[in-house]
Amino acid sequence: xxxxxxxxxxxxxxxxxxxxxxxxxxxxxxxxxxxxxxxxxxxxxxxxxxxxxxxxxxxxxxxxxxxxxxxxxxxxxxxxxxxxxxxxxxxxxxxxxxxxxxxxxxxxxxxxxxxxxxxxxxxxxxxxxxxxxxxxxxxxxxxxxxxxxxxxxxxxxxxxxxxxxxxxxxxxxxxxxxxxxxxxxxxxxxxxxxxxxxxxxxxxxxxx
Amino acid sequence: xxxxxxxxxxxxxxxxxxxxxxxxxxxxxxxxxxxxxxxxxxxxxxxxxxxxxxxxxxxxxxxxxxxxxxxxxxxxxxxxxxxxxxxxxxxxxxxxxxxxxxxxxxxxxxxxxxxxxxxxxxxxxxxxxxxxxxxxxxxxxxxxxxxxxxxxxxxxxxxxxxxxxxxxxxxxxxxxxxxxxxxxxxxxxxxxxxxxxxxxxxxxxxxx
Amino acid sequence: xxxxxxxxxxxxxxxxxxxxxxxxxxxxxxxxxxxxxxxxxxxxxxxxxxxxxxxxxxxxxxxxxxxxxxxxxxxxxxxxxxxxxxxxxxxxxxxxxxxxxxxxxxxxxxxxxxxxxxxxxxxxxxxxxxxxxxxxxxxxxxxxxxxxxxxxxxxxxxxxxxxxxxxxxxxxxxxxxxxxxxxxxxxxxxxxxxxxxxxxxxxxxxxx
Amino acid sequence: xxxxxxxxxxxxxxxxxxxxxxxxxxxxxxxxxxxxxxxxxxxxxxxxxxxxxxxxxxxxxxxxxxxxxxxxxxxxxxxxxxxxxxxxxxxxxxxxxxxxxxxxxxxxxxxxxxxxxxxxxxxxxxxxxxxxxxxxxxxxxxxxxxxxxxxxxxxxxxxxxxxxxxxxxxxxxxxxxxxxxxxxxxxxxxxxxxxxxxxxxxxxxxxx
Numbered sequence: 111x112x113x114x115x116x117x118x119x120x121x122x123x124x125x126x127x128x129x130x131x132x133x134x135x136x137x138x139x140x141x142x143x144x145x146x147x148x149x150x151x152x153x154x155x156x157x158x159x160x161x162x163x164x165x166x167x168x169x170x171x172x173x174x175x176x177x178x179x180x181x182x183x184x185x186x187x188x189x190x191x192x193x194x195x196x197x198x199x200x201x202x203x204x205x206x207x208x209x210x211x212x213x214x215x216x217x218x219x220x221x222x223x224x225x226x227x228x229x230x231x232x233x234x235x236x237x238x239x240x241x242x243x244x245x246x247x248x249x250x251x252x253x254x255x256x257x258x259x260x261x262x263x264x265x266x267x268x269x270x271x272x273x274x275x276x277x278x279x280x281x282x283x284x285x286x287x288x289x290x291x292x293x294x295x296x297x298x299x300x301x302x303x304x305x306x307x308x309x310x311x312x313x314x315x316x317x318x
Numbered sequence: 319x320x321x322x323x324x325x326x327x328x329x330x331x332x333x334x335x336x337x338x339x340x341x342x343x344x345x346x347x348x349x350x351x352x353x354x355x356x357x358x359x360x361x362x363x364x365x366x367x368x369x370x371x372x373x374x375x376x377x378x379x380x381x382x383x384x385x386x387x388x389x390x391x392x393x394x395x396x397x398x399x400x401x402x403x404x405x406x407x408x409x410x411x412x413x414x415x416x417x418x419x420x421x422x423x424x425x426x427x428x429x430x431x432x433x434x435x436x437x438x439x440x441x442x443x444x445x446x447x448x449x450x451x452x453x454x455x456x457x458x459x460x461x462x463x464x465x466x467x468x469x470x471x472x473x474x475x476x477x478x479x480x481x482x483x484x485x486x487x488x489x490x491x492x493x494x495x496x497x498x499x500x501x502x503x504x505x506x507x508x509x510x511x512x513x514x515x516x517x518x519x520x521x522x523x524x525x526x
Numbered sequence: 527x528x529x530x531x532x533x534x535x536x537x538x539x540x541x542x543x544x545x546x547x548x549x550x551x552x553x554x555x556x557x558x559x560x561x562x563x564x565x566x567x568x569x570x571x572x573x574x575x576x577x578x579x580x581x582x583x584x585x586x587x588x589x590x591x592x593x594x595x596x597x598x599x600x601x602x603x604x605x606x607x608x609x610x611x612x613x614x615x616x617x618x619x620x621x622x623x624x625x626x627x628x629x630x631x632x633x634x635x636x637x638x639x640x641x642x643x644x645x646x647x648x649x650x651x652x653x654x655x656x657x658x659x660x661x662x663x664x665x666x667x668x669x670x671x672x673x674x675x676x677x678x679x680x681x682x683x684x685x686x687x688x689x690x691x692x693x694x695x696x697x698x699x700x701x702x703x704x705x706x707x708x709x710x711x712x713x714x715x716x717x718x719x720x721x722x723x724x725x726x727x728x729x730x731x732x733x734x
Numbered sequence: 735x736x737x738x739x740x741x742x743x744x745x746x747x748x749x750x751x752x753x754x755x756x757x758x759x760x761x762x763x764x765x766x767x768x769x770x771x772x773x774x775x776x777x778x779x780x781x782x783x784x785x786x787x788x789x790x791x792x793x794x795x796x797x798x799x800x801x802x803x804x805x806x807x808x809x810x811x812x813x814x815x816x817x818x819x820x821x822x823x824x825x826x827x828x829x830x831x832x833x834x835x836x837x838x839x840x841x842x843x844x845x846x847x848x849x850x851x852x853x854x855x856x857x858x859x860x861x862x863x864x865x866x867x868x869x870x871x872x873x874x875x876x877x878x879x880x881x882x883x884x885x886x887x888x889x890x891x892x893x894x895x896x897x898x899x900x901x902x903x904x905x906x907x908x909x910x911x912x913x914x915x916x917x918x919x920x921x922x923x924x925x926x927x928x929x930x931x932x933x934x935x936x937x938x939x940x941x942x
Contacts, residue, residue, distance in 0.1 A: 113788065138450070138515050138517070139518075141447060164323075214446060216522050237843055238883055238910070238914065239765060242763035246885065259446055261456040306762035307762050310838070317840060346655065347658035347726075348719055349658065369531075422654060422655050424730050498654065554863065555927040555934075557863060557866065577738065635861055636942055639942055676872070677872040704859075705862035
């Protein structure tokens with residue numbers, strides 16, 4: 111636990127983040143997906159249906175950014191989660207993104223339950239913690255992009271792509287209602303830090 | 319913590335799950351029982367009255383599915399908990415069940431305290447997390463079977479047997495009011511994952 | 527963590543319990559005291575003013591049950607906490623008591639804040655978890671003895687002694703309002719288990 | 735974890751506290767700063783922008799108390815956080831202060847959200863736990879100094895200095911609204927203990 115995450119090989123670092131997030135209740139069951147860019151055109155992502163507290167480095171799949179095609183599997187029987195398409199969209203839209211973390215949190219679900227059903231954004235509270243997303247304003251009015259949940263995850267991915275193509279969000283994160291947050295960063299350490307920051311902000315909203 | 323639970327010998331895996339659940343507050347005192355099928359006709363279950371964070375592989379009892387009779391004790395002084403009858407009922411009713419986990423959680427008690435006293439089911443919230451129980455619907459209407467608590471645990475076991483004989487529940491779990499959840503699965507890993515999923519859903523209900 | 531607590535030497539076991547309780551937030555700062563009977567006439571108790579997550583076996587004081595006098599100090603500079611008098615009262619009143627654990631918990635303070643200011647008992651909720659205190663009733667009406675807090679701890683000890691001399695409480699625990707619970711048992715493992723059980727019940731009251 | 739914090743070299747001890755506070759959610763992202771006095775005129779403080787769960791002893795900066803100037807950097811690329819000025823003010827105002835811990839907690843933000851917007855103090859609840867701040871009164875009326883948050887942290891430091899110059903606060907801590915607590919002590923262990931104590935008190939206010 112002493113090296114910064116980006117000093118570790120990507121899959122080794124993701125195994126560590128997965129164990130950490132699972133222990134915090136952010137990846138209950140087999141929920142969530144974590145990915146890190148392997149090179150300009152590819153990223154490694156956790157395979158579908160595995161318990162995230164017990165991953166090994168062979169539990170990842172290499173995905174092509176351009177079309178979300180599977181390029182390599184750590185083990186033959188692994189398959190990618192439907193949410194892989196959301197990761198691919200983010201890596202393609204934002205070339206400076208090198209890691210993308212998606213979890214399911216009770217705090218996020220409770221915070222969105224208190225938001226109007228049709229809202230497309232969740233106003234983050236004006237706490238100092240907001241600086242963790244590089245919001246440097248006295249009383250920031252920072253909005254987190256909010257998306258409707260769909261059984262068909264490909265549809266969520268299309269919604270994300272359509273909306274973020276028009277304008278890059280100020281907060282490098284999105285929230286799917288009744289589902290959970292996705293946070294990205296220029297490094298895995300940054301994405302990890304910001305996932306914590308977002309949970310702090312949502313936990314505040316849920317407890318206030 | 320790197321191997322999946324079913325790659326470990328059953329009692330070794332149950333010791334690990336017990337320590338994990340205890341650390342989360344799901345087996346306070348000596349509460350709860352964990353079991354795994356040993357063969358078609360038998361299952362290993364934690365003995366009664368032991369602190370679940372400190373079990374050893376000799377702290378289990380081998381039970382016959384057909385009549386819940388004790389077949390083998392890890393140590394002579396061990397006795398089975400009354401709740402063993404509920405496990406036996408589930409293994410008998412659902413032959414594809416290979417593990418059964420029963421804990422006591424504050425979230426389950428708080429969530430049921432908000433349910434009508436005579437309710438026989440608790441509607442789970444329509445969160446993405448519901449997919450952890452293989453509910454693949456846009457806005458799922460998934461009900462968790464709810465049972466009244468009785469001092470005489472054998473009566474709960476009879477209620478469970480009578481109700482599930484008629485129809486297998488869509489959600490592979492049950493909740494005894496003022497008591498706690500029981501979750502089963504085709505593997506220990508699946509039952510473990512789903513216990514987490516159910517706690518997520520009940521925690522949402524308790525915090526909403 | 528695999529041996530039951532009473533298989534360890536008393537001070538070694540108490541060091542472990544102290545680290546555990548501290549990690550759960552039940553011994554914030556230097557709060558709380560843990561003790562175990564050394565022989566019929568004496569008990570070992572944690573010294574005053576030490577951080578409970580970092581104790582060593584030399585951080586205990588041997589106290590005489592009869593008058594709470596200090597008999598031996600692990601290190602010359604150690605002094606007993608004022609709350610030692612409460613432990614002494616319990617060991618004297620209940621000769622079958624072999625361990626006594628006192629912590630400060632937010633849940634206990636929140637639960638009592640919802641109780642009438644003059645109440646001398648807190649009705650425990652009728653949850654299955656109550657069996658952890660050997661309450662075997664269908665809908666138990668179990669009361670936890672509630673005491674007023676006083677700056678002068680000796681006065682609390684006198685109140686405890688006066689009340690419990692008249693009748694032994696059904697629940698082997700007491701709660702000092704705005705302060706925290708004290709739980710005792712015939713063994714350290716039992717007292718430890720029941721501290722967890724009580725926290726479960728109070729957490730339910732605080733969250734309900 | 736067995737030695738008291740002040741028995742360790744200062745930076746080694748701060749690395750341990752940082753990992754501990756991060757694990758509790760008190761230093762999400764890269765939030766917070768921890769410092770310890772090196773000698774009468776200098777203190778070591780965590781560098782800006784680093785994830786606090788992964789610090790090494792080279793991740794600190796030596797600061798001069800008198801003017802908050804950087805005297806030494808563990809690594810050339812490190813820079814001090816703007817909040818260093820608050821630490822410097824406290825070390826200068828209170829020469830018996832040897833450690834100063836600043837974190838961001840959800841409980842502090844929730845507790846202040848329930849306080850009048852213009853309040854300059856937050857009344858701590860009259861719990862036994864208050865003794866952790868050396869408040870020995872029957873029903874203490876202890877106030878925690880409350881400061882407005884400013885984007886320009888230097889302004890907070892000036893406010894702190896101006897107010898505490900006039901009178902030393904009874905409670906060795908301060909709270910910046912929408913931001914988080916800062917706690918100091920005559921030793922690192924004392925500051926650590928009191929950070930826990932303050933969180934207990936604020937958690938009570940947030941949950942009550």
